[in-house]
Amino acid sequence: MADTDQVATELAAMRERNENGDLRDFAFNDAPRLLAAVEAVLDRHKPEGRSWEVVRCARHRLGSSVVTTEMRTCPDCQFTERVTCWQSKCADEGWPCKDYEAISRAVARGRGEP
Ligand SMILES: [Zn+2]
Numbered sequence: 568m569a570d571t572d573q574v575a576t577e578l579a580a581m582r583e584r585n586e587n588g589d590l591r592d593f594a595f596n597d598a599p600r601l602l603a604a605v606e607a608v609l610d611r612h613k614p615e616g617r618s619w620e621v622v623r624c625a626r627h628r629l630g631s632s633v634v635t636t637e638m639r640t641c642p643d644c645q646f647t648e649r650v651t652c653w654q655s656k657c658a659d660e661g662w663p664c665k666d667y668e669a670i671s672r673a674v675a676r677g678r679g680e681p
């Protein structure tokens with residue numbers, strides 16, 4: 568398991584370099600690592616359309632739970648693809664998941680948005 572204290576220490580050092588004006592060091596050494604960190608998280612939180620919500624018509628409401636070919640071509644049965652996060656723990660949140668939204672908000676703030 569990764570040493571979370573080590574990560575916190577690294578981040579604190581980066582923050583200090585940024586605040587102290589060690590911008591060359593920050594830009595060349597810290598920024599690429601921060602980008603890699605965000606990208607590593609984003610790689611685990613990406614949209615994946617993988618489940619179908621089926622609303623069965625009156626004719627197909629009863630019977631087996633198996634979705635038949637007949638249902639797939641039925642004009643009255645409705646199939647909606649539900650986009651979820653690739654990370655199975657986020658799947659119930661739909662897309663975008665809360666983790667992706669948190670990153671998205673933080674990145675937007677960097678552009679001067681509230
Ligand atoms: Zn997610």
Ligand SMILES: [Zn+2]
Binds near residue numbers: 624625626627638641
């Ligand atoms: Zn049907």
